[in-house]
Amino acid sequence: MSQLTPQEIVEQALAASTVDGQVTYVVEGSEANLRWASNSLTTNGSMRSRQVVVISFVDGGAGMAVGTVARTGTPDVAELVAMSEQAARDAGPAEDAMPLVAPGDGTAPSGAGDWDAPPAETSIGVFGEFAPALGQAFAEAQGREELLFGFAEHAMTTTYLGSSTGLRLRHDQPTGRVELNGKDRDFGRSVWAGVGTRDFADVSVAALAAEVQQKMAWSQRRVELPAGRYETLLPPSAVSDLMIYAYWTMEARDADEGRNVYARAGGGNRIGDRLAQLPLTLRSDPFALGLESAPFQVVGGSSGSSSVFDNGMATPAVDWIRDGVLTNLIRPRAWALKQTAPATAAVDNLILADPNATATQAEMIAGTERGLLLTTLWYIREVDPQTLLLTGLTRDGVFLVENGEVTGAVNNFRFNESPVDLLARATQASVTERTLPREWNDWFTRAAMPTLRVPDFNMSSVSPAS
Secondary structure, three states, X not given: XXXXXXXXXXXXXXXXXXXXEEEEEEEEEEEXXXXXXXXXXXXXXXXXXXXXXXXXXXXXXXXXXXXXXXXXXXXXXXXXXXXXXXXXXXXXXXXXXXXXXXXXXXXXXXXXXXXXOOOOOOOHHHHOOHHHHHHHHHHHHHHOOEEEEEEEEEEEEEEEEEEOOOOEEEEEEEEEEEEEEEEEOOOOOEEEEEEEEOOOOOOOHHHHHHHHHHHHHHOXXXXXXXXXXXXXXXXXXXXXXXXXXXXXXXXXXXXXXXXXXXEOOOOOEOOOOEOOOOOOEEEEOOOOOOOOOOOEOOOOOOOOOOOHHHOOOEOOOEEEEEOOEEOOOEEOHHHHHHHOOOOEOOOOOEEEEOOOOOOOHHHHHHOOOEEEEEEEEEEEEEEEOOOOEEEEEEEEEEEEEEOOEEEEEEOEEEEEEOHHHHHHHOOEEOOOEEEOOOOOOOOOOOEEEOOEEEEEEEEEEEEOOO
């Protein structure tokens, strides 16, 4: 790394600007990880990274144009600025053009972070208590003739964002996750447990290993079932993967123009429509305990859900669905102005809760006469954006529940379901708990979800996947 600090890069880039506006941000990162297989550590390591993004704004007379250039490491700042400005001159007018966010304009966050402090860092030391506990879990699994596989990762990123309007914003984001797979020696059984964390201080290896052990015990009896609709308990991880997709597609413009599941038949969007019979609330909050995320926008390119002109805009807590009713959609400032609707920014966490829920997952199992208990979903793909029909596979444990007890493991299935339709059909939710999405945790780890009971989950075909 160069001796230039992230703050110095931002200031040099802004000072080198010759055009109508600029936003520059630097993301400084460090990461540590452990990986293991067959009850033994295989690798451990740490790494550092830096990304520099310069966004230039040029008014060519026909409208404001934008050019973005990004580089890793520490590039020649003047060269990077010149390239960004040329990219803006070569571009046509941006349809999402708005005045850049400025301090005191009502859109910037109230807090700015400690701009002058050095970047936050992580190291392999974050696993100081985790690693010995993992060794104990290896020994116990070995005694049961079972194998543990998995990984633990912890990353710390510090973002420094500055603009020609005077913004100087900084945010530290810790992100951690653990995935633990259990298998027998002939690989005939496979189960999973996972957890997200900010600092590993709250990760219990013993609890994860106990969850894996229980699922391995449930898997000793094998039952083959055909495709069909089954009463199904979707655990928090599976619910999070479905709700994240529903969240990612909550773009107001697509809804207003009739292109997604939130579009109202005949025109407009479905804000105000009841989506769930249960009083479920789906919300995001950058200050949610244990799920904290950046309280302002940082984007390198415009899309239906964000705009480069909105860099630095505050991202306050928002209810997307309140008491079962759709209340908000993601709306950048430019589209909000066109629709005379409030601008609403996405937040990097998601929480689903029923305020009346008291049951635990174990109590929901005990109240099930006959149904399926899933572990996770994977290979989720969109089939129809108008209904948000998704398809995917079950993974690492589908269990049969009979008369309130788990009686065995069944084959995997391909499913076809819409998460929005599932909300309408869910008949019970457990208390909400922090969870780790399985399919999407490379991009999204901060989630809290309940277990949901769906009376007729569509297992469209049997899957040979393990």
